[in-house]
Amino acid sequence: MKTTTSRNLKILREANNYTQEQISEFIGIGRAAYANYESGEREMPLEVLEKTATLFGCDLSVLFEEDPEMVQAEFSCAFRANSISAGDMKEVSDFKNIVLNYLKMEKLLAE
Secondary structure: OHHHHHHHHHHHHHHOOOOHHHHHHHHOOOHHHHHHHHHOOOOOOHHHHHHHHHHHOOOHHHHHOOOHHHHHHHOOOOOOOOOOOHHHHHHHHHHHHHHHHHHHHHHHHHO
């Protein structure tokens, strides 16, 4: 599970064009700690996984997905910027959370 999660963290981070430093700052940990999570050296605590999934705009389950192609197809939207502040990341995270909730509601209403 640790290897799957670490691989998915990297896939989603790169798809969103974030650095490890940007993500670690957003979730409130040191870059070295985040690097350990992404490399599979350590397991990421649940509350950190949840905050990271919100930033990426995906369900928490995507971080545990075995198929890397499914991971790339799952995230709702990616914002790409060369320079993004922690405040900008918070706004992007909030927006992605709104989009993800909207998509969930649409799916429930369609059923």
